[in-house]
Amino acid sequence: MISDLFTTTVLIGILTSGIRLATPYLFASIGEMFGQRSGVLNLGVEGMMLMGAFAAFYVTLTYGNPWLGLLAAVIVGGVMGLAMAFISVTLGAEQGISGIGVYLFGLGMSDLLFQRMLGTVETVRGFRPVGDFFATQFPNLLPALLAIPIIGSITSILAQQNIMVYLAYALVPVAWFVLYRTTLGLKIRAAGENPAAADALGVSVARTRYATVTLGGIMAGIAGASLSIALLNVFQQNLTSGLGFIAVALVYFGGWRPYGVLFGALLFSMVNALQLWIQALNIPIPFDASELLIMMPYVLTIVVLIFSAGRVRTPAALGTPYERGS
Amino acid sequence: MKRYAWLALLLILAMAVVACGGTPTTTEEPTISEETAPTEAAVEEETPAEEATGPFRVAVVMPSAINDLAFSQSMYDALTAVQNEMGADNFEFAYSENMFVVDDAATAIRDYASQGYDLVLAHGSQYGSSLQEIAPDFPDTSFAWGTTVDTFGIPNIYAYEARSEEGGYVNGVLAAGLSESGILGVVGPIETGDAKLYVDGFVAGAKATNPDITVNVNYIGSFSDVALASEAANTQVGAGADGLTGTAQMVVGAIGVAEENGVPWFGTQSSQTSLAPDVVVANQVYDWTGILNTIIENVKNGELGGTSFALTLENGGLVMDYNPDFDVPAEAKAAADEAAAAIAAGTLSVFGGETAAPAEEPAAEAAPITIGMVLVGPKNDHGWSQAHYEGGEFVVENMPGSDLIVFESLNPADKPEATLEGVVDDMVAEGATLILTTSDEFEEDTLGVAEKYPDVTFVNVSGDDALTGEAPPNLGNVMGRMEDMKAIAGCAAALATETGNIGYLGPLINFETRRLTASAYLGARYCYENYRGMAPEDLGFAVSWIGFWFNIPGVTLDPTEVVTNFFDTGTDVVLSGIDTTEAIDIAGQRAEVGDAVHAVPYDFVAACDIAPDVCLGVPFFSWGPSYLAMAQAVSNGTWTQSWDWLPADWNNLSDPALTNVGWVNGPALTEEMSASLDEFIAGMASGEINVWAGPINLQDGTTYIADGATATDDEIWYLPQLLEGMEGSSE
């Protein structure tokens, strides 16, 4: 029954799932957004996520510390980002295509490393839900909070998430601040809107783009880590399975604004959570086609954009290499 | 800036070095050395003669990675096991993994074949059409593909499948036994193939154990999206599931969720215990080694294909692997073991019916057709012909819009002027595309009309032309395995007789009637000895043949007289083997005047209604399910010739909608008799009792089935004489 959806359990479930599903998108999309804002389209996010996911997984498995794993993901993602920057900024290569190349490289290389260094699917003890921490440190706190009607529901949602989820959401206002309230943000926007003018004003377009693309790589690496050592705690060939491409799409959806990206990631993930719940509750589907449900987040993303994309403007120099005359 | 970029490139290259040079932790590394590099071997190995002496060479093309903990790994592990068994000198194998692009797979299959591999495995159902095209080009190479049952009728293709619904069922029984919330969750990829079978089996097992249980299924639309699979599992847990399962390689994400929440997990394909040792309860593990060994043996003997194999619980291809660290409550474990044993013994069918597909779905899809049905007697004879007629009606009900054209009483007595050919001419003219000739009397004439109308499908009931190869491709045969029911009938008679003399009202003498009569005798002898505690030699069993399927005055003996004669000469139970109801008619009349007599009618499920007080039960035919399957196949253009000897559905023995042949207990059975009879039936169902077990001697005293042996299908079907201990003529 459709009405089964409107119970507290289900609504809390959808919120919890949606928040969790959005996490990798947030990291990857915010990183990608900085790159695009400075004028570089990076379609290689997926490959960088895979490399980051493997690095984090391997290090966590070996040393037992997820923070070390996260650091490994940062380094590997950063290196991949730096390489992408070299290709797209210094060599001025066509960005969309080189991104596909980087994606394929990451897809193959992470699998190769996985096969040579691990050989089989294993699980790892990564970041735990924060509720576990509070439950051990303050054993009386959680039960008390959970007993209160509305606060209890909110607590339940929050306690089920791990630290990476909190990091992802904390990132959004930080990204907004950097982009709109700092000189660096101004430089980034200038490099993406009018690189020649920015150059004339003494902004190093190349340096700025190097910085944003490398940052994008780092964030993609973290996004991968959020899967392999926080949400899934497992690594497998092609673990991300297209997530990185959705992350790129969400940057467009969000109109290159941090809060827009947040809205897009949440919308997409909530609808995805909703469709999972509709199936799990045995609610009848037209034509018995679960595929119709699975399509929902993708269709809805487009539909919402049709009604909202009116005033969004692409960074003018996006995709165009810039080289000052020498 | 550039300096850092170069550094980045260097680092990436360093990673590449690590990737390629790092020591793998896998224990078994496939032979990478160039000695086994197929390109070189191929050039040398042109003559097949050399192949016979060299190692047996297998190549496999797989859609995912060899370490996917699922489908591909199960085959890779099996090949490794076969290699360990046979020795690397005698067995080599090469593989192509991640061949999810069907184009690539096709090239690989063709390439392996042209390199002279003895056996090429296409390990993915999506490779079928490629294989269908490639195999005929390499008639000396054997191919196998799965998971499917379809060999395309090509002589050098084997097919293999995993009956994953079997282990799914067992997992379902276990899960339902463990569940306290009454909710179970399933995470599947796409509702097709192996995944669908497993999930459907799981649901069936859970529901069979606890009809009130809720099984929620999430199909996530992908074989690779680990994140979505994980979130689907979270959703299931949120929806109250306290038992989770799932299939395909992306479920590793769901297993993590199960572990996190302490929810029991039920695995399939490979053992997943290592991923979550705390929560994995049991795994259905695919073990292809048996099938591989069989195929290899066949190929060595020059038999390159044409057969399809299945992993089942029975043949050990499916293994229930329990996690020793998970404490399963004894009761749930016992129920699961029982289910597994029953499935293996063939007494429990996962989906209830004979065919695995749910009956209603294809029925809705098949287009209506016109069916012709030729009956030997009247359609309301309460016997043989009525059973067929009702089967035809069953088809029309389930394929709305279909027409049934019936021609009754085609026999020399009732309609001397009519011929089968003339009847069929009319039916074809009326548009019939499936014509059922429902008697072995029509066997020869059906052969003629089938040749005359090659575009019309003919099915002759109880004939064997399709078995002997005489039939053209548009003619098939069907018969129900009535022998088992006749044994039950005989048993009922033995339980009821006070005089120790049983009479059998036989029609004419042929293989069919001989084996049915003999089955009745064997059932009677078994029960007389085991439940009545009498000496089997003391049992009298007389057969009286009237000469045809029913009374034709002046031509046959009069069945009324025959039955009367039985009752007058000390026989107190008469079994009917003819199409009409004289046996129970007369028994009813005798009972009314106070005689202690009983009868067992035949053919028609409701035959006991004629005289309930003397009726011990009735073995009946139910043609509906098999006729429906034929009609659908004809409608869809998928009908192929076969000779079907359809068994009973032992779980639904008295339900004509589900079983092909059945038995209904009659009102005349006492409670004590019923109990013994039910015990006998249960023994037959589980395979513990086989009345056709030796020693069995023919009427002339020669040994037919030796002590310790059991009769094969052929030996039963082609029984040459009645058996020792039976009175009556054999020829």
Added chain:
Amino acid sequence: MLDFFVKYPRLGRLFDMLLPLLATLAALGVGAIMLQLLGANPVTAYGALLQGAFGSQNALADTIVRATPLLLVALGICIAFRAGVINIGGEGQLVAGAILGTLVGLMFPEAPGIVIVPLALVAGFIGGAIWGGIPGLLKAYYNVNEILSTIMLNIIAVQGMNYLLRQPMIDPAQAQLASRIPQTARLAQAFDLPRWIPTRLHLGALIAVILAFVVYIFLWRTTIGYRIRAVGLNPDASRYAGINVKRNIVLALLLSGAFAGLAGAVQVYGVHHRMFTDGSLAGFTGSAGFNGIVVALFGKLNPIGAIPAAFIFGALIVGANSLQRAMQVPAALITALNGLVVVFVVSSDYFSRRLARNRRTGAETPAAPPKSTLPPALSIEGEASQ
């Protein structure tokens, strides 16, 4: 080194033309190191690659068969990129075309092949056009970025395909079985595209090559083609010149999708003779929708150039798989190597541009951005937002 080519312009042009090839070789050089480290002799390995791609009549035919959908997709990509729109929805468009094309064959199993096959190819063209036209309309009239919409439409297409093949279009024989393999019935043999017996080479390859010339003429010899290119070069100027920019964007994406759709129909009628799914896009498409983009870039967005580019890329794919078989190296290495080739080739354009700039010796420092093989307006939008 570049100065040398500036001095000898003919050699310079040759170098320019051979750059993608040289880059490929350089990438394979890196691959050689990796192969060596994996314990496989690179010489033997690349020998197997060449053998697998060109070594026999059959190998060559396989290469061409594999190149055919790449070329068709690339033709569409040429049109789209020339108009300044990025179409990464080739995968979904290919599937849409394949489904519509298959439907035609399934609906008229008795009809003569000479009627059905052209009809089916046209249906494929239309199917792809619809799936490509949607992002076109969305971009032109609703300002929905085509990268976003094509990514989403790819996934919508795969789910739609799974549903259709699982339910309404399923092979009736499979519908009878419990396992229900998601594929249609085999199309009538009369509909098979003619083949170059005994190989698998089919007529589709010839169709693709002819169409390459048609697209070339379309882009450079017709008014519509000129307008599409003009929109790609400078949308603002085009608007002032009276060109309907929106309509041309829709047209470009529509045509781009149509060629991908045709590739899908050609795959069905030339190779598979039925539609099937393994649940993903790549199983059926072989990633031709993505690789076609790379091929178009290899060919410098010129339809004629795409012909050899598709051939080389097809050879790379077929040969690499053969390498996997011969040396039993992990498939992952092949994927990584594929990525390296793409990165190297696309980066090699750097030298091409440097050469072009060095050639303009004596010219004052150019203030404009460097000349790229791509239209400068690529991925610039905004014209729809006024």
